[in-house]
Amino acid sequence: MNQLQLQTTVREALNEDLGSGDGTTEALVSERDRTSAVLLAKQEGVVAGLLVAEAVYQQLDPTLQLHREVEEGERVTPGTVLAQLEGSTRALLSGERVALNFLQRLSGIATVTRQVVDALAGLDCQVLDTRKTTPGLRMLEKYAVRIGGGSNHRFGLSHAVMIKDNHIAVAGSLARAVARVREYNGPLVPVEVEADTLEQVEEAVALDVDAILLDNMDPATLRQAVERIDGRIWTEASGGITPETARQVAETGVNGISLGWLTHSVDALDISLDIQHKEESI
Structure with missing residues (x-):
């Protein structure tokens, strides 16, 4: 604090x-x-x-x-x-x-x-927050997530590199986006990319990124993505996850689930x- x-x-x-x-x-x-x-x-x-x-x-x-x-x-x-x-x-x-x-x-x-953490008991999957916080209260709201047993994702844009769909659209391709952020930030800064499809997952794996955000995938697709990644890259699932579906998502083998509603609509x-x-x- x-x-x-x-x-x-x-x-x-x-x-x-x-x-x-x-x-x-x-x-x-x-x-x-x-x-x-x-x-x-x-x-x-x-x-x-x-x-x-x-x-x-x-x-x-x-x-x-x-x-x-x-x-x-x-x-x-x-x-x-x-x-x-x-x-x-x-x-x-x-x-x-x-x-x-x-x-x-x-x-x-x-x-x-704590309710989500308890729902994931026995699974090796982190409960993560997001940047969807009340303006001016991010430090305190992320503190509350930790008190509840969750883990903090990046605090702000300067704390980690994450290439999302709009970044890819601006850059022209995922490969170009990854190359440019690596050139700008240097080789020691981890790079996470967002993937909406299995094809994007395979492309991200080929680019040897450090983490992949599997966005808005159903559990069956998530399981396929995790199998293709095969433990080589850290994974998180996000998008449309509810308290009722959190365990099912975590059971696909992802390393973490990120939940915006932990802070934006509690x-x-x-x-x-x-x-x-x-x-x-x-």
């Missing part, structure tokens, strides 16, 4: 929500008031993002204490207390929505990731912040 980026992301989220101030809380609560509260799971799932919630509150009240009752990646049931908080009443109320937005979304991602986990005790103003 890049701490500088975390602090920047949290600061921007707080600025978006608080603006010039919280008119409701500031009218009702003295600066001196202190409060205890709990973060409470209201739905079964996997927790991710307590460190982000803590970062939110630390920016509003550096003296605020968040005591974890569960660890990141732990399965919880409705009614589980995730953390105890003690600090400024104003900070707890003003930061509630931002803290919960992060915690609920990241926990939702970790939950669905449901948030239901978590609440409940005030427990308000201390007298000093």
Whole structure:
């Protein structure tokens, strides 16, 4: 976790929500008031993002204490207390929505990731995320995938070379695209290519690429592709894979399955912040 980026992301989220101030809380609560509260799971799932919630509150009240009752990646049931908080009443109320937005979304991602990982139990196949993330939240969303037991694909365009169908169209052919990216990036940078057909798979194998993305293939075609590659090149399957079909796809022998919906269309986990005790103003 890049701490500088975390602090920047949290600061921007707080600025978006608080603006010039919280008119409701500031009218009702003295600066001196202190409060205890709990973060409470209201739905079964996997927790991710307590460190982000803590970062939110630390920016509003550096003296605020968040005591974890569960660890990141732990399965919880409705009614589980995730953390105890003690600090400024104003900070707890003003930061509630931002803290919960992060915690609920990241926990939702970790939950669905764990479900897929569990569905693939016993198979040597990685569950991978994609770049289909919320703008500005990629680091946190990919963190949640790891907490859920998945693995991160490339973080951004500068982290790996992947030649996809539109790149091939621009270059004129797969062979020309591979030659040009190797010339530009040098021989030590791995090259992954996208293949939609068995013919493209054979072409990619002949070009000795490092990885092949088998895109939108049905399980029967995937199995044929894996057989033709014969372990010589790392493979991943992508496109149209659902929680129900993930194991069937993994059973074809691919090394990984990449799932955009882990981050782009996940449901948030239901978590609440409940005030427990308000201390007298000093």
